[in-house]
Amino acid sequence: MQVRELVSRIKKGDRTALAKGITLAENDPKGAAKLLAPMGSPGRAFVVGITGPPGTGKSSLVDRLIEAYRKDGLKVGVIAVDPSSPITGGALLGDRIRMSGHAADSHVFIRSMASRGWSGGLSRATSQVIRLMDAAGYDLVLLETVGIGQSDIEVVGVSHAVLVVLMPGLGDDIQVSKAGLMEIGDIYVVNKSDLEGADLMVVSLLSLFRGSPRSPPVLKVSALSGEGVEKLHDDIEKIRTPFTAGNTELRLKSIRGMIVETARGAAMEHLAGVSEVKAEGLARQVLAGKTTIEAAAARLSA
Amino acid sequence: MQVRELVSRIKKGDRTALAKGITLAENDPKGAAKLLAPMGSPGRAFVVGITGPPGTGKSSLVDRLIEAYRKDGLKVGVIAVDPSSPITGGALLGDRIRMSGHAADSHVFIRSMASRGWSGGLSRATSQVIRLMDAAGYDLVLLETVGIGQSDIEVVGVSHAVLVVLMPGLGDDIQVSKAGLMEIGDIYVVNKSDLEGADLMVVSLLSLFRGSPRSPPVLKVSALSGEGVEKLHDDIEKIRTPFTAGNTELRLKSIRGMIVETARGAAMEHLAGVSEVKAEGLARQVLAGKTTIEAAAARLSA
Numbered sequence: 312m313q314v315r316e317l318v319s320r321i322k323k324g325d326r327t328a329l330a331k332g333i334t335l336a337e338n339d340p341k342g343a344a345k346l347l348a349p350m351g352s353p354g355r356a357f358v359v360g361i362t363g364p365p366g367t368g369k370s371s372l373v374d375r376l377i378e379a380y381r382k383d384g385l386k387v388g389v390i391a392v393d394p395s396s397p398i399t400g401g402a403l404l405g406d407r408i409r410m411s412g413h414a415a416d417s418h419v420f421i422r423s424m425a426s427r428g429w430s431g432g433l434s435r436a437t438s439q440v441i442r443l444m445d446a447a448g449y450d451l452v453l454l455e456t457v458g459i460g461q462s463d464i465e466v467v468g469v470s471h472a473v474l475v476v477l478m479p480g481l482g483d484d485i486q487v488s489k490a491g492l493m494e495i496g497d498i499y500v501v502n503k504s505d506l507e508g509a510d511l512m513v514v515s516l517l518s519l520f521r522g523s524p525r526s527p528p529v530l531k532v533s534a535l536s537g538e539g540v541e542k543l544h545d546d547i548e549k550i551r552t553p554f555t556a557g558n559t560e561l562r563l564k565s566i567r568g569m570i571v572e573t574a575r576g577a578a579m580e581h582l583a584g585v586s587e588v589k590a591e592g593l594a595r596q597v598l599a600g601k602t603t604i605e606a607a608a609a610r611l612s613a
Numbered sequence: 614m615q616v617r618e619l620v621s622r623i624k625k626g627d628r629t630a631l632a633k634g635i636t637l638a639e640n641d642p643k644g645a646a647k648l649l650a651p652m653g654s655p656g657r658a659f660v661v662g663i664t665g666p667p668g669t670g671k672s673s674l675v676d677r678l679i680e681a682y683r684k685d686g687l688k689v690g691v692i693a694v695d696p697s698s699p700i701t702g703g704a705l706l707g708d709r710i711r712m713s714g715h716a717a718d719s720h721v722f723i724r725s726m727a728s729r730g731w732s733g734g735l736s737r738a739t740s741q742v743i744r745l746m747d748a749a750g751y752d753l754v755l756l757e758t759v760g761i762g763q764s765d766i767e768v769v770g771v772s773h774a775v776l777v778v779l780m781p782g783l784g785d786d787i788q789v790s791k792a793g794l795m796e797i798g799d800i801y802v803v804n805k806s807d808l809e810g811a812d813l814m815v816v817s818l819l820s821l822f823r824g825s826p827r828s829p830p831v832l833k834v835s836a837l838s839g840e841g842v843e844k845l846h847d848d849i850e851k852i853r854t855p856f857t858a859g860n861t862e863l864r865l866k867s868i869r870g871m872i873v874e875t876a877r878g879a880a881m882e883h884l885a886g887v888s889e890v891k892a893e894g895l896a897r898q899v900l901a902g903k904t905t906i907e908a909a910a911a912r913l914s915a
Contacts, residue, residue: 344907351902438906559900566906567896571884573910578880582873594869598861600653604740604868605646608875 318349321447324386326420329447333422336439340580343439347446354562356388356445357551360470361455362495367478368502371534373453377413379544385451387413388444391423392437392456392466420449435576438469438569451551468568471561472497472550474543477516479508497527498546504531504539585611620651623749626688628722631749635724638741642882645741649748656864658690658747659853662772663757664797669780670804673836675755679715681846687753689715690746693725694739694758694768722751737878740771740871753853770870773863774799774852776845779818781810799829800848806833806841887913 320328336343359376361369373389380387413419424436437454444452456466467473475496501512509531516529528546532539554561593607602610622630638645661678663671675691682689715721726738739756746754758768769775777798803814811833818831830848834841856863895909904912 344905347907348905354900442906563893563896563900566899567892569906570892570895570899570909570913573906574913575881575884577910578884578914579877582877582880590869590872591865593872594865597868597872598656598865603646603650604744604871604875605649607872608879611872611876612880 314345315349318346321346321443322350324448326417329420329443330422332443333440336436336443337424340435340439340576343436343443347439347442350442350446353445354566356441356449356452357472357554358441358452358454358470358565359547360466360473361453361476362466362473363476363500363502367476368534369455369476372474372476372500372502372532372540373455374413375534375537375540376453376544376547377419379540380451381413381416381418386418386449387420388447388449388452389419389421390437390440390444390452390454391421392454420444420447435573435580437465438572441469441569465568465572467495468572469565470568471554471565472547474498474500474547476500476502477512478503479506479512497550498543499527499529500532500543501530502532502534504533505536582612616647617651620648623648623745624652626750628719631722631745632724634745635742638738638745639726642737642741642878645738645745649741649744652744652748655747656868658743658751658754659774659856660743660754660756660772660867661849662768662775663755663778664768664775665778665802665804669778670836671757671778674776674778674802674804674834674842675757676715677836677839677842678755678846678849679721681842682753683715683718683720688720688751689722690743690749690751690754691721691723692739692742692746692754692756693723694756722746722749737875737882739767740874743771743871767870767874769797770874771867772870773856773867774849776800776802776849778802778804779814780805781808781814799852800845801829801831802845803831803833804836806835807838884914 317328317331321332332343332346335346361373363369370391373391377387377389414421422440424440441452441454454466454470473496475498477499478501499516501509501516503509513529513531520526520529530539530543530546532543534540550561590611593602593611596602597604597607619630619633623634634645634648637648663675665671672693675693679689679691716723724742726742743754743756756768756772775798777800779801780803801818803811803818805811815831815833822828822831832841832845832848834845836842852863892913895904895913898904899906899909
């Protein structure tokens with residue numbers, strides 16, 4: 312398919328064309344950029360980032376949000392970003408959502424993306440996929456990620472609203488870093504509200520914001536039973552309404568995030584593309600005492 | 614303290630000087646590079662990377678390894694790298710080890726490092742801290758990280774031997790990605806061997822390597838009781854012995870990793886240092902349709 316035809320089909324909402332565009336974004340950044348340039352930036356899609364530690368039920372929550380927004384008649388795109396590493400698996404999030412009933416809905420488009428060796432491609436591709444979904448007429452993009460490491464930052468950067476999903480009794484390794492946590496969320500969700508300790512969790516989150524200029528909502532939700540989802544939907548709407556009405560502040564924030572993530576991704580991809588031979592040669596020079604690691608690193612990037 | 618005096622003190626094994634050098638590496642990369650240049654690359658320290666999902670007991674295992682190697686008379690440095698994110702806390706790993714008895718041992722040096730906003734500084738600093746410990750006469754450096762995301766790659770890159778620590782009954786979110794997992798470990802440890810399912814875990818790991826050219830050891834260990842730690846120590850020694858005897862292959866691999874991580878860190882730090890004003894201006898141009906995200910990203914990095 313020619314670029315021109317692909318662009319035209321994506322803009323008409325053709326799902327196959329959109330899928331092709333996304334695959335292009337994943338594998339061929341320059342090709343995807345060519346695709347995006349003639350589309351402009353409609354900037355209609357509202358991007359909700361959903362992040363939180365593993366196991367807090369983010370996918371079930373996404374499922375509920377799809378349901379709620381489909382009732383409103385919105386077209387919903389879902390991007391599940393898996394920070395796959397050699398240790399943890401990838402492509403788990405999206406697969407779960409895909410197994411739900413929404414996959415058959417022609418106004419729901421679900422795509423999971425796993426990083427491949429952290430070459431930086433994920434940061435760049437996520438932004439491009441959001442823009443493709445936007446161009447294809449999706450009103451809402453739910454961007455889900457396991458909230459560990461770099462992917463948090465990306466989600467926060469490119470989203471218009473960020474949900475931080477927690478649950479009662481988070482273990483030792485997944486502690487809540489108070490300082491950082493306070494900064495990133497627009498809405499805090501204590502999911503699995505049927506579990507013991509949910510109220511305690513809400514109270515301790517609220518206490519974090521006491522005396523701070525910011526007081527984002529803290530909600531108890533059960534994605535399982537659906538309890539609290541309506542309130543969550545309403546709180547998202549409070550952020551989305553001014554956006555839809557044309558407020559540019561959130562748009563600028565998201566564009567800025569996309570620029571930074573695209574730059575970050577490009578830098579990482581450049582390094583990943585540097586030849587093994589060059590790195591090996593530099594390492595030999597360091598071993599022989601002819602240069603330093605720092606000087607070699609500078610030459611590797613050049 | 615002048616650089617010259619600091620260098621001389623670190624080389625004599627002065628702990629206060631080493632701590633100062635590490636703080637410099639964390640906060641002032643160029644200052645640390647100046648410190649490292651006159652030290653050369655003794656390359657005596659053997660670096661063991663220890664990675665795995667949260668909660669698998671890596672810190673307890675590190676504790677056991679310190680114990681085993683202190684019996685051998687080695688000086689042991691420990692770097693606990695916490696992939697802190699806005700969601701997960703930082704500085705957990707090292708604190709736990711520090712609470713153990715080894716902290717009082719003058720031949721054990723423990724330092725935990727948390728990333729601050731993922732500006733890339735961690736990658737670069739980790740390499741520098743290894744080199745400082747090396748210069749200070751540490752024979753063994755244990756580099757521990759929670760095995761999620763970018764930190765895995767760093768650990769693998771700069772280490773001479775990589776332990777992958779797993780445990781029976783790993784949950785849904787922390788799945789073992791077979792393809793990736795097979796590539797990174799030199800030794801696989803199924804910790805918490807008293808738990809149900811340990812044998813099954815060993816069997817399934819072994820089955821991953823069936824028919825592959827590589828067959829790394831898969832060990833059942835209980836860091837709690839100490840069972841299996843001696844065998845683990847022996848297996849590490851099988852890798853360390855040729856290294857100590859002067860084999861350069863592992864040295865080259867580690868230096869190559871340090872060069873790449875230093876370059877990666879420098880690129881990220883550069884981007885983090887780009888002014889908000891510049892990013893904001895570019896975002897406004899994108900919003901106005903005067904440029905594309907890709908072009909803006911290229912200008913941001915320039």
